[in-house]
Amino acid sequence: MQDTNKIYDDVRAVCRAAKNAWRSYASTSTTKKDQLLCDIASGLSKDKAAIFAANAADLENARAAGISAGMLDRLTLDEKRLSGICSALFDVAKLPDPIGSGTRTTRPNGLQITCTRAPIGTVAIIYEARPNVTVDAAALCLKTGNAVVLRGGKEAINTNRALVTSIKKVLSDNGYSPNLVGLIESTDRESSVALMNMRGLIDVLIPRGGKGLIRSVVENAKVPVIETGAGNCHLFVDASADLDMAISVAVNAKCSRPSVCNAIETLLVHRDVCEKLLPALKTATVKYDLEFRGCGRAAAILGCALADESDWDTEYNDYILAVRVVDSLDEAIDHINKYSTGHSEAIITENVTNANRFTSEIDAAAVYVNASTRFTDGGEFGFGAEIGISTQKLHARGPMGLYALTTDKYIVSGNGQIR
Amino acid sequence: MQDTNKIYDDVRAVCRAAKNAWRSYASTSTTKKDQLLCDIASGLSKDKAAIFAANAADLENARAAGISAGMLDRLTLDEKRLSGICSALFDVAKLPDPIGSGTRTTRPNGLQITCTRAPIGTVAIIYEARPNVTVDAAALCLKTGNAVVLRGGKEAINTNRALVTSIKKVLSDNGYSPNLVGLIESTDRESSVALMNMRGLIDVLIPRGGKGLIRSVVENAKVPVIETGAGNCHLFVDASADLDMAISVAVNAKCSRPSVCNAIETLLVHRDVCEKLLPALKTATVKYDLEFRGCGRAAAILGCALADESDWDTEYNDYILAVRVVDSLDEAIDHINKYSTGHSEAIITENVTNANRFTSEIDAAAVYVNASTRFTDGGEFGFGAEIGISTQKLHARGPMGLYALTTDKYIVSGNGQIR
Numbered sequence: 001m002q003d004t005n006k007i008y009d010d011v012r013a014v015c016r017a018a019k020n021a022w023r024s025y026a027s028t029s030t031t032k033k034d035q036l037l038c039d040i041a042s043g044l045s046k047d048k049a050a051i052f053a054a055n056a057a058d059l060e061n062a063r064a065a066g067i068s069a070g071m072l073d074r075l076t077l078d079e080k081r082l083s084g085i086c087s088a089l090f091d092v093a094k095l096p097d098p099i100g101s102g103t104r105t106t107r108p109n110g111l112q113i114t115c116t117r118a119p120i121g122t123v124a125i126i127y128e129a130r131p132n133v134t135v136d137a138a139a140l141c142l143k144t145g146n147a148v149v150l151r152g153g154k155e156a157i158n159t160n161r162a163l164v165t166s167i168k169k170v171l172s173d174n175g176y177s178p179n180l181v182g183l184i185e186s187t188d189r190e191s192s193v194a195l196m197n198m199r200g201l202i203d204v205l206i207p208r209g210g211k212g213l214i215r216s217v218v219e220n221a222k223v224p225v226i227e228t229g230a231g232n233c234h235l236f237v238d239a240s241a242d243l244d245m246a247i248s249v250a251v252n253a254k255c256s257r258p259s260v261c262n263a264i265e266t267l268l269v270h271r272d273v274c275e276k277l278l279p280a281l282k283t284a285t286v287k288y289d290l291e292f293r294g295c296g297r298a299a300a301i302l303g304c305a306l307a308d309e310s311d312w313d314t315e316y317n318d319y320i321l322a323v324r325v326v327d328s329l330d331e332a333i334d335h336i337n338k339y340s341t342g343h344s345e346a347i348i349t350e351n352v353t354n355a356n357r358f359t360s361e362i363d364a365a366a367v368y369v370n371a372s373t374r375f376t377d378g379g380e381f382g383f384g385a386e387i388g389i390s391t392q393k394l395h396a397r398g399p400m401g402l403y404a405l406t407t408d409k410y411i412v413s414g415n416g417q418i419r
Numbered sequence: 420m421q422d423t424n425k426i427y428d429d430v431r432a433v434c435r436a437a438k439n440a441w442r443s444y445a446s447t448s449t450t451k452k453d454q455l456l457c458d459i460a461s462g463l464s465k466d467k468a469a470i471f472a473a474n475a476a477d478l479e480n481a482r483a484a485g486i487s488a489g490m491l492d493r494l495t496l497d498e499k500r501l502s503g504i505c506s507a508l509f510d511v512a513k514l515p516d517p518i519g520s521g522t523r524t525t526r527p528n529g530l531q532i533t534c535t536r537a538p539i540g541t542v543a544i545i546y547e548a549r550p551n552v553t554v555d556a557a558a559l560c561l562k563t564g565n566a567v568v569l570r571g572g573k574e575a576i577n578t579n580r581a582l583v584t585s586i587k588k589v590l591s592d593n594g595y596s597p598n599l600v601g602l603i604e605s606t607d608r609e610s611s612v613a614l615m616n617m618r619g620l621i622d623v624l625i626p627r628g629g630k631g632l633i634r635s636v637v638e639n640a641k642v643p644v645i646e647t648g649a650g651n652c653h654l655f656v657d658a659s660a661d662l663d664m665a666i667s668v669a670v671n672a673k674c675s676r677p678s679v680c681n682a683i684e685t686l687l688v689h690r691d692v693c694e695k696l697l698p699a700l701k702t703a704t705v706k707y708d709l710e711f712r713g714c715g716r717a718a719a720i721l722g723c724a725l726a727d728e729s730d731w732d733t734e735y736n737d738y739i740l741a742v743r744v745v746d747s748l749d750e751a752i753d754h755i756n757k758y759s760t761g762h763s764e765a766i767i768t769e770n771v772t773n774a775n776r777f778t779s780e781i782d783a784a785a786v787y788v789n790a791s792t793r794f795t796d797g798g799e800f801g802f803g804a805e806i807g808i809s810t811q812k813l814h815a816r817g818p819m820g821l822y823a824l825t826t827d828k829y830i831v832s833g834n835g836q837i838r
Contacts, residue, residue: 394623
């Protein structure tokens with residue numbers, strides 16, 4: 001554990017350097033920014049020996065610390081994954097640049113007011129031990145004319161240092177300040193809290209992580225924040241549902257990747273179809289060894305444990321599904337609006353009126369009719385890239401692409417107008 | 420001073436009631452919402468005797484408490500002002516409704532993804548003793564399908580209670596929940612802090628007030644916030660400026676209404692024109708009894724007191740102007756980016772290159788070329804109404820009209836798609 005003052009000083013130095021570097025970078029042309037991203041991809045390929053060596057050190061430390069197989073897997077960088085990271089850079093380079101576009105109005109007094117898209121400034125990201133996020137986040141921020149301050153998980157610190165060293169070298173070689181991409185070296189909890197307090201230096205903080213991180217941000221942050229990732233998602237099977245579709249979507253939404261935020265945690269079933277649907281769902285999920293926790297009626301049909309109040313409130317991120325039988329669409333909507341984190345909610349129905357009521361009355365970033373919640377994703381939505389999935393209502397909601405990394409800037413031009 | 424727990428309970432009850440009322444109001448049609456606003460205007464006219472009586476009580480208390488003439492004036496409601504409030508309601512009713520518009524894309528897998536504008540939910544506003552804000556804020560929120568929780572200044576509590584009573588009656592008479600417009604009865608500081616902590620009940624908090632309120636929000640808020648109003652604005656007179664235009668704009672930007680956030684606080688002058696400009700400016704502002712505080716060079720020309728570091732950082736809101744002579748455009752840009760609150764910044768120049776550098780390198784919501792900063796205002800920008808002027812970069816920047824009270828909602832429609 002380092003001295004807290006030292007950590008604050010280090011974090012402030014990285015943030016201030018990024019902010020200062022940003023001023024001259026903000027108005028870089030799209031052509032130059034895209035070339036920079038391609039050069040970063042080339043740089044990473046050239047530096048791969050150093051990157052793999054750093055990653056091997058991280059993996060050794062992680063194994064010694066006994067971290068889970070899943071986390072080890074996410075931490076691992078190999079030829080294939082590095083090449084995936086590089087091709088993602090080329091993909092971001094190819095996306096349209098939102099910066100500089102705008103709409104002009106001329107006011108009756110002759111003032112020309114142009115609302116333009118401008119970079120936000122300095123974007124800070126706190127994330128876990130996934131090295132690809134280091135490069136993705138840097139690419140999305142650089143593409144939109146922003147500086148970025150990265151604070152990754154401690155398990156990946158050597159890998160992140162190697163990746164950022166490579167990126168900084170390309171920045172310098174191309175005449176940009178290497179401080180445009182800052183890495184917080186300390187992975188103590190204090191360095192995250194320090195970042196949350198950098199008012200005036202950090203224009204937005206995007207935390208990507210679990211409940212603990214989000215809670216810490218809510219308690220501590222003095223800088224503007226976009227909350228991401230909390231996903232207590234539901235699927236409601238209406239009385240009129242196509243039951244084959246309902247089972248297919250339920251299995252996909254729960255079992256295709258239970259660890260992610262767009263997977264469902266609770267299934268709500270209309271009482272008219274519960275006797276048919278639930279046994280068939282149980283059969284369809286045998287191979288996943290899915291654990292059910294049901295309300296009284298659901299538990300009686302499924303022969304499973306009873307859910308308690310905390311189950312409705314839990315994002316399992318695992319092969320566990322809470323199940324509740326409801327008497328009506330209203331009861332389903334009430335349940336969802338009570339427990340939902342506002343991420344992704346779905347209904348399976350053949351009834352148009354019910355579909356419309358569901359989409360208008362459910363308060364969530366993405367509301368689905370007859371499709372799996374698993375599609376809430378920047379790539380699947382056609383944004384080409386994603387810096388996170390916002391579960392708040394301000395600034396950005398749902399998958400955040402390049403546009404979410406921009407802000408308004410009004411340019412007002414006159415010939416001496418006074419008011 | 421009331422008991423803090425009681426205040427929290429009362430605030431929570433108002434917020435929860437507003438949130439519950441919002442669910443069924445969110446999808447109200449534009450026609451019905453506009454009719455509601457017109458009915459509220461009629462209701463206020465009908466209830467004017469009660470409103471004026473309440474306002475008289477507030478004014479009596481305020482006089483007894485010895486508040487300033489300016490504040491007494493802002494607190495006063497008379498026939499003319501109430502009629503202005505009512506016509507503002509009709510104006511908001513006439514504005515286009517952003518809710519429900521959207522853009523649809525069809526993905527290769529057939530999923531139809533529609534990004535719609537949706538109400539935010541429950542909007543809370545903390546403001547000072549200006550009764551017109553009570554009605555304006557309610558109107559803008561109701562027009563955009565939101566519920567609103569109002570926490571006005573203590574000097575206006577009787578007036579606000581009378582206004583909200585009238586509005587609630589119209590809501591009830593039209594079959595809406597009166598809880599859509601909530602008034603926090605306690606005007607203790609604790610009730611503001613309680614509002615800042617209503618996570619899950621308040622979707623956005625908009626503080627409208629001075630530095631003290633903004634600081635309290637930054638320290639205490641756990642709900643999403645849009646900061647408004649801090650305006651340390653600058654005017655830079657370039658070497659190539661039309662000096663008559665420069666003086667006209669400077670006088671307007673400083674003296675037309677010094678108490679508002681879009682007035683300038685510091686004038687920066689290029690050294691090549693300072694000998695000519697400053698004496699002429701001094702003459703032009705004699706009738707305002709404008710006080711100058713200058714850097715060494717400016718003070719020598721103006722014969723005024725020296726400015727110290729704190730002057731560059733101060734929003735005077737008064738007939739005081741800090742003046743600094745700079746050697747170059749770069750020095751002006753550096754000064755502004757160091758001290759600006761990111762509100763409104765202006766340059767007077769005949770040089771296109773300098774104008775473009777200023778607009779691209781200055782980091783502010785509104786950047787002006789050859790016009791007064793006083794135009795940063797929802798009405799002047801053509802938004803028809805304004806809930807505040809955002810000085811942050813997230814969600815909304817600059818004057819906030821109806822659009823700033825909406826959020827994204829993705830409606831995804833399929834025929835059984837899984838991932």
